[in-house]
Amino acid sequence: MLDTVTSLKGVGPKMAENLEKLNISSIQDLLFHLPSQYQDRTRVQPIATLQGGHNVLIEGVVEHTEVVFRGRRMMLSRISDGTGKLTLRFFYFGAAQQKSLSEGTKIRCFGEIRQSMYQTEMIHPEYTLLDNDFPAPLASTLTAIYPATKGLQQRTIRRLMGEALKKLSGIEDLLPGHVRSKHNMPALSDALKDIHQPDAQSNQAVLDGEHPGIKRLAFEEMLAHQLSLRQFRLQVHALPGIAMKPQGIPLKALQASLPFALTKAQQRVIKEIKHDLAQPSPMSRLVQGDVGSGKTLVAAAAALLAIEAGYQVALMAPTEILAEQHLKSFEAWLEPLGFKVGSLSGKQKAKERRDQSERAALGMSHLVVGTHALFQNHVSFAKLGLIIIDEQHRFGVEQRLALRDKGNEQIGYPHQLVMTATPIPRTLAMTAYADMDYSIIDELPPGRTPIKTVVIANSRRDEIISRIQSVCESGAQVYWVCTLIEESEALQCENAEETESMLKEQLPSVRVGLVHGRMSAQEKQEIMQQFKSAEISLLVATTVIEVGVDVPNASLMIIENAERLGLAQLHQLRGRVGRGSAASSCVLMYQPPLSKTARKRLDALRNSSDGFEIAQIDLEIRGPGEVFGTRQTGELQFRIADLVRDQAMLPEIQKTADLLLAEYPETISVLIKRWIRQSEVFIKV
Structure with missing residues (x-):
């Protein structure tokens, strides 16, 4: 077991407070504070080969330094390395700095190259003055750049990391030996050393994300996420649910009233939902389908099954417009069958909201449509049996749990049905929704023209x-x-x-x-x-x-x-x-x-026009965090894993999760806590 971070040299109360802002309180936390990127300071590049937008290391001799006024006071220093010339631009400088950059001075600079039609330049580069008699050695490894916070500079984090790496022998390797052998994985201590201080020979593999150390840590991180959601799933399934056994009579009446027939995909998904509702544990099912595939009608079918069984339904939408539209659809479908539809939203006046809340609390509303207003403290239900959440990625785990807690524990926790019109690539679904069963409506109603x-x-x-x-x-x-x-x-x-x-x-x-x-x-x-x-x-x-x-x-x-x-x-x-x-x-x-x-x-x-094909391309272009937009659950905030780059590992990660759950249950909470900040959000129910 590794000590607290205060045991490291130079870490006093103030620095410990700053490290705490980065969720670092132990040496293990520090070792798992992984680089977000790297800078290559191991080789000097000729000025003539430079391209704009790249961070590079260059050396040259100062030809001329002057202070000019071009809208604001600045210092320009022109340097040359024999292959080309480059301008260093400083907006903040002193007389001593100007004097140190006098003609003939040899200098080594690191910074971002900016190019225009007229010149190549660096703005405020890091630089070192060189002595011709005593050449300064180049860095032997890539320079790690870490997520930082106010009061913690990169060089401070790198110094502390150097100290922490001396204590690597105290870190526990949680992956079983035979799993590491099967995939030719390095030991955890070797992987961490290689990530924080990659040797010169492995520089390119590290930059490309193909280094064995990166693969090892990415595997473990994705495994931790998979296990956290599996734990969440197991705990949800262990809760007392409501076993509903409806005959489907109102649903048949609704189908008979429609001017069209349900697609086979809609019928299949309704059958899966009906099976889930009959179980004694709460349903947790994601229904995804492309634009126009008929998810709302599937939600109405699920609602009718729950209402027929004697329970209320809450439907939560992310916007007022969408909630209003759902309200009109459900009123048109359910009220002719004798069921009352209520609504709760932020736009309602106090009296109307109070009336609607009372109807829900007394069981007079069979289904209540609303926005975030549904999970406010004053809202309660007489007999809540099913929660339908539209556009899952707009809501966080805490909000889903808050709505579920509107149920009555004495009769059982309500079932949850989550819908999204944002098609999710299989890679993401396997990773982000391991806590849920999921159904796909993969068929559009007939008559739709492309x-x-x-x-x-x-x-x-x-x-x-x-x-x-x-x-x-x-x-x-x-x-x-x-x-x-x-x-x-x-x-x-x-x-x-x-x-x-x-x-x-x-x-x-x-x-x-x-x-x-x-x-x-x-x-x-x-x-x-x-x-x-x-x-x-x-x-x-x-x-x-x-x-x-x-x-x-x-x-x-x-x-x-x-x-x-x-x-x-x-x-x-x-x-x-x-x-x-x-x-x-x-x-x-x-x-x-x-x-x-x-x-x-x-x-x-x-x-x-295939939403799933488009979603896969979107994932490759923008990455998972952007694809999910405003998701608040945090489980896609990977430190080193990359879902696009590492998706080939997912089947093995799922097998390993099965293995740990069956044979090594004692390692699971330690692994989750190591990788997932605020992990209690994911494993509490």
């Missing part, structure tokens, strides 16, 4: 406006999505209000409406209702219409500055059209020039 997607530069805006005119004259409707509300020259995004004015001016015969995030919920709802009822033909909107808005008559979507949005968000927005039988189009407008990444994104959307 959406034609085109990519057009902003300069062709007039053509698009002409197209809007003809679409609206045909009786169809149009979305125009702006990515920002406020003017921003840097992002070149149009102001939504100015866009509305411009379109009204250029399309005087078209009724134009505007909806954005700064409007009140009531204003947004009124505009959306007017658009749904075709009183408005062209809706200018920000991305508040990303999820769930359903207007079958809308057949054209224009997204401005599409290069600024992620693939998943673009796919969600595109899914607002093509919901009726008419041929639909999505126009992705961009501001040239496009970066390689932006071009890859827009090409992917143009070439595919």
Whole structure:
């Protein structure tokens, strides 16, 4: 067992307090505070070979140093190494520093290269003055850069890490020996030493993420995450649940009232949910499906099964607009069958909220639709049996638990059904949702026509406006999505209000409406209702219409500055059209020039309508944290693992998790605590 960090030389109360900000209280915590990146100071690069944007080490001789005034006072020092010249630019300097950089001085600098048409430069580089008689040795290893905090400089963390590495023999290797042998893994102590102080021969493997030490630590970190979610799952399944045995009579009545038949995929997922509801432990199931696959109807089927069994249902949505839409759908489906639908949201006046809360508490509302207001302390249910959460990644674990605690422990914990319209690549699902069973609605309702997607530069805006005119004259409707509300020259995004004015001016015969995030919920709802009822033909909107808005008559979507949005968000927005039988189009407008990444994104959307394929590309481009957006659970904040790079290890990680659960249960909590900060969030129930 390793000592507290205060046993290291130079760590007093103040430094210990600063280390605590980084969740470092023991030497083990310090050793697992892994580098976020590396700098290569092992070789000097010729100035003539430098490229902008790279951090490099160079050496040269000062040719000239001067203080100039160009908007502000600065010191410029020009150096040469025989292959080319480079300017060092300093905004903060003193007379002694200016004197030290006199003509003929030999200097070694490290910093980021900036290039323009006129010169190559470094701004405020780190530098060392060199003595011709005593050459300064180069670094023998890559220089680790660590996550830091105020009061802790990189060199301090590196010094402390050097001290901690001397105590590596005290660290416990939690992976069974035969697992390490099977995968040719180095010992934990060797892996940690190689990560913090990689030798010169392994530099490239470390930078590429292919070093055996990185693979070893990534395996263990992903294993810890897998085990934390498995523990969560086991503890949830150990809770007393509510075994429901409905006959499905109201569900059959709902199906008979619909003007269409359920798809085979919807029927399959409903069957899986019905099986879960019949178990004596709480269901925890994720239902994912592409835009327009019919998840809401599956949720309604689950709700009817629970209501028939004598229980209440809570449905939580991330936005007022989506909650309002769900409310209308569920009222239309459930109230003709004799079931009462209530609502709770932040926009309600105090009296209405009190009335709705009382109806839920007395069991008068069979299903209650709401936003975050559902899990506030004053809200209670008479007999809560099922919780449905829409767009899971918008809510954190704590919020899910708070809503589940609205159930009555005496009758059992409620079942949970989580829905998402954001398709999740299998890699992510295996890792992020190991605590849940998951179903995929992999079939779209018949009659949906594919959406034609085109990519057009902003300069062709007039053509698009002409197209809007003809679409609206045909009786169809149009979305125009702006990515920002406020003017921003840097992002070149149009102001939504100015866009509305411009379109009204250029399309005087078209009724134009505007909806954005700064409007009140009531204003947004009124505009959306007017658009749904075709009183408005062209809706200018920000991305508040990303999820769930359903207007079958809308057949054209224009997204401005599409290069600024992620693939998943673009796919969600595109899914607002093509919901009726008419041929639909999505126009992705961009501001040239496009970066390689932006071009890859827009090409992917143009070439595919498969949400899962798009999600996989999005994962590769942006990484898991960005794909999940505002998830609050934290389980994807890996320190060294990379889900894209390391996904091939997942099957073995799952097998190893099974092995530890069966044969080495005593190591599990230690492993989770080592890797997951605030791990109690994931293993408490």
